[in-house]
Amino acid sequence: MLETGIIDVHHHIIPRKYVEALAKKGIGAALGMPFPQWDIETTLELMDVNGIATAIVSISAPGVYFNTLPDAAVVACDLARQVNEIAAQLVADHPNRFGAFATLPLPDTEAALKEIEYALDTLKLDGIVLLTNYDGCYLGDSKFDEVLFELNRRNAVVFIHPDTPPEFDKIKIGLPAYAFDVCFDTTRAAYSLILSGMMEKYSSIRFILAHAGGTVPYLASRVRLINLALPEIAKKMPNGLEYYLKKFYYDTALSAYPATFSCLKEVLETTQIVFGSDYVFAPAPGIPITIQGIREYKGFDKEMVGAIERGNAMRLFPRLKRE
Structure with missing residues (x-):
């Protein structure tokens, strides 16, 4: 199975130390959802049942930075280091079964650059979330220029995961952020x-977008028309919008629908x-539903299904070929 099974690039861990640290700061939910229970034994069992050979794990929103805390920057640095070392140990214990994306203590640029070096050079993690x-x-804000410069220099794989949109509490829709607003934030x-x-x-950065890119593909025609009203924008994408849309990778999480x-x-x-x-965060029954959605979609032939479930990710994580 390890040579042929699925590679899951959007797979979360919720270490007990992380949950306990957030609880001490009064934080007990992610995107409007209480933290679910997580343990390695259940995870491996579910992976085996569903034919998942390897999961590239990450910490989801809310991440490690909380601007309401007086010691937000210190907390972020400490938590990022803790969760990255936990992830590295998980990979060391099960090198064929897990990879990991490192968490950064952004928006502190200097601290983030130090954590990139530690996570990728010392811990040997597989990319960044x-x-x-x-x-x-x-x-795209210039605040992230130095971090993106370094990730580009390293040809890094970067998984982009949605967070709660700014001032989400002012949106009176009666649903938590995870329902669908996270897709808009990815967009x-x-x-x-x-x-x-x-x-x-x-x-040179290989970006992966969660949840099939949110609404990125659907809005492509509308965004293309921005050039007509704001021609200066076109200068920043000299190869045309479609070129850049095709450079992203898009995962199938909660999106396996015709x-x-x-x-x-x-x-x-x-x-x-x-x-x-x-x-x-997505419940266990969602895994076979996603697999079924991919395999039964009439627009994918057998070769495409194999590429989606494994082959495309192998290009991003060549380490898995050597393990």
Whole structure:
């Protein structure tokens, strides 16, 4: 199974130390959802049952930075180091079964650069997870220029995971952020990277977008028309919008639906689609539903399914070929 099974690039861990540290600060939920229970034994069992050979794990929102805390920067640095070392130990204990994205203590640039060096050079983690926004600033903001420069220099794999949109409490819709607003935040982050010129400037970063890119593919035609009203934007994407949309990777988490796949296929090649489950925040029954959705979609042939479930991710994580 390890040579042929699924590689899940959107798979979360919730270490007890992380939950306990947040609880001491009065934080007990993520995107409007209480933290679910997580343990390694249950995770491995679910992976085996569903044919998942390897999971690339990450910490989800709310991440490690909380601007309401008086010692926010210190807390972020400490928590990032803790969760990265926990992830590294998980990979060391089960090198064939797990990889990991490192968490950064953003928006502190200096601390983030130090953690990139430690996580990738010392811990040998497989990439970086970035939230869509930090303090309301999206990833295309110049505040992130130094961090993106370093990740580009390293040809890093960067998983973009949604966070709660800024001032979400003012949106009176009666649903938690995880219902669908997270998809809009992914969209903002992705288009901020393109329209700011960051995708052009830092073209060696391999970005993965959660949840099939949110609404990124669906809004492509609308965003293309921005050039008519704001021609200066076009200068920041000299290769045209479609070129940059096709550079992102898009995971299947909570998105394995014919209409979603049809939209993706209109915008990009299936070589850019990778398997994601969003476990443990998405419940265990969602894993076989996602697998079924991929395998039963009439627009994917057998070769495409194999690429989505494994082959495309192997290009991003060549370490798995050597283990």
